[in-house]
Amino acid sequence: MNAPVFQMRNVSIDLDSPKTPARRIANGIDLELHRGKTLALVGESGCGKSVTALSAMNLLSAPLRISEGSILLETEAGREDIARLNPSGSQMRAIRGRRIAMIFQDPMTALDPVYTVGDQITESLCQHLGLSRKDAWKRAVELLRLVGIPAPEQRARNYPFQLSGGMRQRVMIAIAIACSPSVLIADEPTTALDVTVQAQILELLRGLGEDLGMATLLITHDLGVVAENADEVIVMYRGYVVEKAGVDALFDNPAHPYTQGLMASLPPADGERIELTPIPGQVPAITEDIVGCPFASRCPHVMPKCGETMPALGAISSEQSVACWLYPAAAEARP
Amino acid sequence: MSKKGLVGFGILFLVIVAAITAPWISPFDPNAQDIINSLAAPLAEGSEGGIHLLGTDRLGQDVMSRIIYGTRVSLTVAFGAVGVSALIGIPLGLAAGFMNRSIESLVLVATDIVLSIPFILLALVLMSVLGASLTNLIIAFAVVRWAQFARVTYSLSLELREKEYVLSCKAAGISLPRTLAVHVLPNMVGPLMVVATLELAYAILMESGLSFLGLGAPPETPSWGGMLQEGRNELDTAWWLTAAPGIAIMATAIGYNFVGDWIRDRLDPRLQGVLR
Numbered sequence: 001m002n003a004p005v006f007q008m009r010n011v012s013i014d015l016d017s018p019k020t021p022a023r024r025i026a027n028g029i030d031l032e033l034h035r036g037k038t039l040a041l042v043g044e045s046g047c048g049k050s051v052t053a054l055s056a057m058n059l060l061s062a063p064l065r066i067s068e069g070s071i072l073l074e075t076e077a078g079r080e081d082i083a084r085l086n087p088s089g090s091q092m093r094a095i096r097g098r099r100i101a102m103i104f105q106d107p108m109t110a111l112d113p114v115y116t117v118g119d120q121i122t123e124s125l126c127q128h129l130g131l132s133r134k135d136a137w138k139r140a141v142e143l144l145r146l147v148g149i150p151a152p153e154q155r156a157r158n159y160p161f162q163l164s165g166g167m168r169q170r171v172m173i174a175i176a177i178a179c180s181p182s183v184l185i186a187d188e189p190t191t192a193l194d195v196t197v198q199a200q201i202l203e204l205l206r207g208l209g210e211d212l213g214m215a216t217l218l219i220t221h222d223l224g225v226v227a228e229n230a231d232e233v234i235v236m237y238r239g240y241v242v243e244k245a246g247v248d249a250l251f252d253n254p255a256h257p258y259t260q261g262l263m264a265s266l267p268p269a270d271g272e273r274i275e276l277t278p279i280p281g282q283v284p285a286i287t288e289d290i291v292g293c294p295f296a297s298r299c300p301h302v303m304p305k306c307g308e309t310m311p312a313l314g315a316i317s318s319e320q321s322v323a324c325w326l327y328p329a330a331a332e333a334r335p
Numbered sequence: 336m337s338k339k340g341l342v343g344f345g346i347l348f349l350v351i352v353a354a355i356t357a358p359w360i361s362p363f364d365p366n367a368q369d370i371i372n373s374l375a376a377p378l379a380e381g382s383e384g385g386i387h388l389l390g391t392d393r394l395g396q397d398v399m400s401r402i403i404y405g406t407r408v409s410l411t412v413a414f415g416a417v418g419v420s421a422l423i424g425i426p427l428g429l430a431a432g433f434m435n436r437s438i439e440s441l442v443l444v445a446t447d448i449v450l451s452i453p454f455i456l457l458a459l460v461l462m463s464v465l466g467a468s469l470t471n472l473i474i475a476f477a478v479v480r481w482a483q484f485a486r487v488t489y490s491l492s493l494e495l496r497e498k499e500y501v502l503s504c505k506a507a508g509i510s511l512p513r514t515l516a517v518h519v520l521p522n523m524v525g526p527l528m529v530v531a532t533l534e535l536a537y538a539i540l541m542e543s544g545l546s547f548l549g550l551g552a553p554p555e556t557p558s559w560g561g562m563l564q565e566g567r568n569e570l571d572t573a574w575w576l577t578a579a580p581g582i583a584i585m586a587t588a589i590g591y592n593f594v595g596d597w598i599r600d601r602l603d604p605r606l607q608g609v610l611r
Contacts, residue, residue, distance in 0.1 A: 057506055088511065097507035104506075110499040114521045123517075124507045175507065 003074070004032035005215045006056070006100070006183045011069035011083070013048070013055055013239075015286070016062065023286055025051050025064065026239045028334070030313070033183055033215035038206065040218045040230035040247075042262070046283050048239040049219045053187045056217065057100050058087045073099060074182065098128040100183040101176035103205075106192045107168035111160040117144075117171045118156030121178055128179045143174040148204060166197035170204070177208060184209065185217045190225065202229050223266055227251055235259050238283055238294035241313060245320035255322040257299045293325075301326055310334050337600070343593025346586055354406040361400035362388065365557045369395030374573045390575040392565060398579050401557040405580065408558040409539060409587060411469055416476035416538040417531055423477060424484025425527065429515055431485065432492020442489065446482035454479050455544060462550035472551060476538055487530050491523045525599040532595030536588035543584070559584050 013026040026048045033039055043049050054060050056071060071083040073095065085092045104110040112120060121140035125131045131139065137156070144152035147170040160168055169189060176184055186205060190198035206229050209216045218230060226233055226247065233250045235243040235258065243256040254260045261279035268274060281298040284290055293299070296306040305325050314330030315321040325331050353360065362385055371382050375391040377398075389398035431442035449457075458475040465471040495501060496519075504514040543560020545551035547567075552558040559580040566576025 059502075059505060090510075093508040093510060095508065096505070097509070102503070102506040104499045104503055106499055110503050112500045112518050112522070115518075123509070127507070127509060172503075175503075 002034065004034050005074045006033040006217075007031070007072040008052075008056065009070045009072065011052075011055060011071060012067050013051055013060065013064060014067040015064055022067070024067075024239060025286065026055070028069070029236075029241055031217075031234055031241075031244075033217055035182070035213045035215055036210045037231045038209060038216040038218050038229055040220060040226040040233045041236060042220060042223065042226055042233060043236035044221055044283060046238075046286070047236045049221075049236055050187055052236070053102070053185050053217065053219050055083075056183075056185055057096055057102055058082050058085060058092055059096075059102075060087065075099060094128070097124050097181070098179045099181050100185065101179070101181040103169075103172050103176050103184070103186045103189045105188040107165055107172050108192065110172055111168055113160055116157050116159055117163065117168075121156075121171070121175050124175055124178050139178070140174070143178055144171070146177075147171070147174045147208075148200075149174075165193050166201065169193060169197075169201050173201075173204065173208070177212065177214070180212060180214075182214060183217070184214045185219070187219045188221070189218075190220075190222075198225075199228075205229070223262060235262070238290070240294060240310065240323065242295065242324070243320075243322045244313060245322075249317065249320045253320070255316055255320060255327065256295075256324050257301050257326070258295050261298075293323075337597060339593045340597030343590045343595075343597060346590030347594055350406050350410060350587055350590070353403050354410050357403050357407060361397075361403045362386070363397035363400045365396060365400040365404040366555060367396065371395065374569065374576075376573075377575050389579045390573065392562070392573075392576055393569065398562070398575060401562055402559070402579055402583055404557040405559040405562065405583065408469065408542065408552050408556060408560075409584075412472050412476075412542045412552075413535045413538045413587075413591075415469075415473040416480070416541075417534045419473055419477035420480040420534065421484050421527070421531060424481035424486075425488045425520075427481070428485040428488025429492060429519070431489045432496055433511065433515060433519075442485060446485050446489075449479055449482040450486070452479075454541070458541065458545060459548065459550060462545055467550050467553050469552060469556075472542060472545065475545075476541055480534060480537070483534065484527070484530060487526060488523065491526055492519070495519050495522055528595045528598050532591045535591040539584055539588060 008029050008031045011026065011029045012024060014022040015025050016022050029052055031039060041049050041052065051064065055066050058071065060066060066083050069083065070081045073080050073082050082092065082095060111117065118137060118140045121143055122133060122136035125136040125139055126133065141152045141156050144155055149155050149167060149170055163171065189205065190201050193201060202225060205216065208214065220226060230247045233245055233247055234241055235256065237258050243250070243259050250259065254263050264277040265279060267276060279298055284294055284297065292307045293310050296302050299306065303325060311323050311325055311331040312334040313321045313323045314327065314332055316327050316330045322330065369382055369391065372379065372387070372391050372395045373393055375387050377388060377390040379387050379390060381387055387397050387399065389402065391397055427442050431439045457479055461475040461478060462471060465474065500518060501514060504518055539560070542551055542558060543563050546558055546561035547564035552561060554561070562580040563577055566573065566580070569576050
């Protein structure tokens with residue numbers, strides 16, 4: 001595979017607190033995004049998905065901060081470590097929306113209610129590409145057509161409240177891809193939409209990613225979405241990456257007990273009626289101090305070693321790695 | 336345009352026209368005294384001809400002319416005072432809402448202090464130090480009432496800064512000043528308009544209160560507040576001395592409120608289909 005356009009290397013995120021020592025929200029996250037490919041980031045609520053997504057754009061604000069690691073973005077000028085840039089500085093602003101764009105969860109609140117959608121698309125075009133208002137408007141109409149909005153000339157003059165949820169999410173996508181970014185981060189882009197619209201939006205995202213050569217980071221808790229749309233998957237639990245695999249490998253052979261638990265709690269697609277097995281317990285709170293593996297308290301295969309140290313991610317095949325002591329050949333204590 | 340909007344703009348238009356054309360439309364010189372005709376009832380004839388439409392006061396000055404000239408004080412003080420307060424208060428409220436914690440607590444403590452001092456006392460002190468003039472009335476009002484704008488702007492900021500479109504502006508590489516000016520402020524205009532209209536009415540009341548205490552508009556300047564307070568002594572014999580400026584103040588305040596309502600509805604795109 002060719003060189004990744006975007007890479008997070010050993011990124012850790014801390015939550016500062018004036019009274020207690022800083023809490024680590026994400027531990028040594030490693031991920032790579034490739035042109036035209038989709039990487040899915042999966043996990044249940046509170047496992048650090050969204051924080052990781054925000055850190056990818058250097059959008060964390062106090063009390064959260066990137067405490068370690070580098071975030072490398074490939075640009076024409078070469079490779080740049082955006083974790084080192086001032087989060088509110090002009091260099092970072094020139095990258096956001098231009099090189100890396102983001103789509104948010106709720107299209108109902110992510111558009112400004114007082115401007116037409118056309119105005120909101122042109123804003124980013126004028127800002128980053130220096131287009132004149134007239135040219136930007138033309139381009140905005142083209143973008144609306146590209147994301148599958150019928151009668152884009154008229155729609156561009158509509159206010160967000162005049163559009164349905166699915167249409168608004170399409171507008172969000174149009175804004176995100178306006179400046180042809182190389183990386184697109186989609187933070188649960190379909191959670192707020194109904195199921196039939198979900199599939200259309202995901203298909204649109206996937207098609208655009210391939211056509212425009214964008215690398216997509218898809219954040220979701222829906223394994224069905226992952227199976228349909230991702231090329232690679234990262235499973236997160238309580239701030240750790242516990243498994244990383246190609247999408248087929250993951251669904252054929254889930255290795256980490258947490259991944260297995262997620263699969264077992266999913267109804268089978270063939271409609272067979274079986275008993276679903278939920279994962280007992282819940283994600284330990286961020287305020288709890290944990291020694292060893294954070295999943296140990298809920299794990300059916302727990303062993304003494306789990307309560308002592310957390311293993312690092314180790315390869316069990318060419319396209320699958322897992323952080324679990326069940327695989328002694330691959331597991332190694334984290335440095 | 337709605338009926339309310341029409342009425343509001345109608346009243347405001349009349350007030351503005353009266354202020355501009357006062358020297359030509361006033362039947363008498365507002366400060367010309369006609370002692371023989373002291374406390375003449377409305378529609379009485381003047382000793383040198385002409386009709387006192389709204390009667391005369393104790394010095395025989397024509398009430399109608401003084402009401403017309405009073406629009407000048409009323410407009411200057413109301414718009415000047417509210418404008419200056421808004422210019423100070425809104426940026427401070429935005430700074431408190433969107434910048435760092437220390438600026439936030441500084442602004443909040445300052446608004447609490449200012450709003451905890453009885454307004455009339457602070458204004459009295461300021462006016463007696465600065466002297467009675469219209470400019471000083473505006474300054475005295477703004478020194479205190481900026482806090483009202485700052486507080487409302489701040490509380491609106493708390494709501495807006497959690498909106499995803501503010502975060503998505505950040506994610507689109509739009510600078511904070513631009514985000515505030517283009518995406519945050521327009522979303523606050525409705526509530527701020529309401530505050531401004533209330534403050535306009537408050538400014539008129541403050542002007543009359545301070546004029547009563549002799550620290551408002553200079554005595555030779557005809558002002559509605561001053562007339563109201565002078566007329567207070569003759570309330571049982573000459574009702575027109577309080578009724579005329581009272582109705583003028585009330586009508587203007589209602590006009591401001593109607594205009595405020597109309598602007599608020601107008602700026603909310605959700606209501607546009609309904610209004611047209």
